[in-house]
Amino acid sequence: MSASAPSKITYTSANADMTAFHKSFDEALKAVRAKLGKTHPLYIDGKPVEAKETFAKVSPIDTSLVLARFQKGDAGHADAAVKAARAIQKKWGALPWQERVQTLRKAAHFIRARKFEIAAVVTLEIGKSRLEAMGDTEEAADLIDYYCRQVEEADGYLKPLGKLLPNENTRSVLRPYGVFACIAPFNFPISLSTGMSAAALLGGNAVVYKPSIEAPWTGLLLWECFKAAGIPGGLFNFVTGSGAGLGDALWKHPGVDGVVFTGSKEVGLKVFHEFSARFVKPVLMELGGKNPAYVSETANLDDAASGVMKSAFSLQGQKCSACSRVYVHEKVYDAFVAKLVEKTKAIKIGDPTEKDVYFGPVIHERALKTFLGAAESAQKGGKILLGGERLKGGLFDKGWFAAPTIAALPLDHEIFFRELFAPFLAVGKVKSLDQAIAEANKADYGLTAGIFTAKKEEIEKFFDEVESGVCYANRPTGATTGAWPGVQSFCGWKGSGSTGKGGCGPYYVTQFMREQSRTIME
Numbered sequence: 001m002s003a004s005a006p007s008k009i010t011y012t013s014a015n016a017d018m019t020a021f022h023k024s025f026d027e028a029l030k031a032v033r034a035k036l037g038k039t040h041p042l043y044i045d046g047k048p049v050e051a052k053e054t055f056a057k058v059s060p061i062d063t064s065l066v067l068a069r070f071q072k073g074d075a076g077h078a079d080a081a082v083k084a085a086r087a088i089q090k091k092w093g094a095l096p097w098q099e100r101v102q103t104l105r106k107a108a109h110f111i112r113a114r115k116f117e118i119a120a121v122v123t124l125e126i127g128k129s130r131l132e133a134m135g136d137t138e139e140a141a142d143l144i145d146y147y148c149r150q151v152e153e154a155d156g157y158l159k160p161l162g163k164l165l166p167n168e169n170t171r172s173v174l175r176p177y178g179v180f181a182c183i184a185p186f187n188f189p190i191s192l193s194t195g196m197s198a199a200a201l202l203g204g205n206a207v208v209y210k211p212s213i214e215a216p217w218t219g220l221l222l223w224e225c226f227k228a229a230g231i232p233g234g235l236f237n238f239v240t241g242s243g244a245g246l247g248d249a250l251w252k253h254p255g256v257d258g259v260v261f262t263g264s265k266e267v268g269l270k271v272f273h274e275f276s277a278r279f280v281k282p283v284l285m286e287l288g289g290k291n292p293a294y295v296s297e298t299a300n301l302d303d304a305a306s307g308v309m310k311s312a313f314s315l316q317g318q319k320c321s322a323c324s325r326v327y328v329h330e331k332v333y334d335a336f337v338a339k340l341v342e343k344t345k346a347i348k349i350g351d352p353t354e355k356d357v358y359f360g361p362v363i364h365e366r367a368l369k370t371f372l373g374a375a376e377s378a379q380k381g382g383k384i385l386l387g388g389e390r391l392k393g394g395l396f397d398k399g400w401f402a403a404p405t406i407a408a409l410p411l412d413h414e415i416f417f418r419e420l421f422a423p424f425l426a427v428g429k430v431k432s433l434d435q436a437i438a439e440a441n442k443a444d445y446g447l448t449a450g451i452f453t454a455k456k457e458e459i460e461k462f463f464d465e466v467e468s469g470v471c472y473a474n475r476p477t478g479a480t481t482g483a484w485p486g487v488q489s490f491c492g493w494k495g496s497g498s499t500g501k502g503g504c505g506p507y508y509v510t511q512f513m514r515e516q517s518r519t520i521m522e
């Protein structure tokens, strides 16, 4: 069967003719490279604003490559942005919901129209492979469409309620909270920023958006798409700067009514604990992961090795959903590990802006240090089966390249419980599904989990007992990764999230609104 060109790249796209894709990507990359080195402002109330200082955003692929300079926003900018957002929010919130849906759909259109440019920037900015960067971009547009559909299907969340008296007429309506601070991580810079802010806007809120300091250019492109869609200045403000400086000032601002945050458990917990000082305010958090897979003695080992390899090493292990620990039944342990190592050795490592490169650099020096520290820790009590070192020579000397790493570890090793956010997979030997589930549930996190087995009853048991919001079985395209809007809700349990309702899922948008019942006696 000959492969045909895909109409849309997702994280699980396979067997497609990619000629046209790569041609368009090459052109976009060339155009983006021609724009390197510019200095970009903040956008507050629709106007460009400069700070006292700027910072250089370099590429993790080549740290001598300055992609652009961005403003080091501070507390004063957070204040100005929140005030601008407050000034316009009521007008936006009072519009018929159909108008908000229409405007956001236009934003999805502009993201799709600029998808090669956005994906090229993502590739340079955070070191994602071409396909992953395009998946991120397509997901952004699909998220908007999916959330718009949610509002339509719920008829704008207007619902007649019951009567106690014949002349009593009550409706439930969902109303906006006001101003949301939207704080995004580096690793899915376009989809997560888009999903969080689009849902907040659809709910009638205004947004002050702070992209990761590692992905400000992608964030700026989102701002441009929203602007092109007709989202008025002030409603969506773009501020850049450090987490500790600008980020802290933003969520601590008394004019912020809610926070939507995706990032690490450490930062998330801090915000969660301190945000609601005067009264309880909504804090929507999607946090880290330490995602397990189980390979049973009846598993198709080729599928299992492919699925685990892809989830462990795509985006260099820097997905919240990355498979970072795999529990393998003792009867198939040796055979599975041999296949896993073989598949991992075949990964094409290099400059991810290049066609067919699967594996690029980690995001920054800190990530590389965490990775090297884990390799050192693994030597104590465990054995590194592959990798474990910084890659050196040629292009590797220009950026932050870590080798894809697999370590066989005793089940109580600390690496089974700590999120590394690096290309580091821990492998453990177990005697049964029960033991695998018990080990999986020992970690504080509960984001994604995968199982490979030929037995249906094992799948059901795993789904029923594993403490995880996103579960997969027998998925060679990704043991624990690859969720898509409207296909897999992405809900973090335990230390992986705060609300019990996931992004990409059917209950997401309502979380940005509060209920009001309206009773009229007629």
Ligand code: NAD
Binding pocket: 183, 184, 185, 186, 187, 188, 192, 210, 211, 212, 213, 241, 242, 243, 244, 246, 247, 248, 249, 251, 262, 263, 264, 265, 267, 268, 286, 287, 288, 289, 319, 320, 321, 419, 421, 447, 490, 492, 496
């Ligand atoms: P991070 O927590 O370091 O940063 C996330 C965002 O918070 C960034 O914009 C950062 O500038 C900001 N920030 C940092 N300190 C802050 C503070 N004191 N106040 C306000 N903002 C602050 O995370 P990261 O390194 O960008 O991303 C990786 C983490 O995100 C991992 O833990 C990963 O698992 C998690 N993640 C989770 C999901 C999910 O859906 N569950 C998705 C992607 C990433």
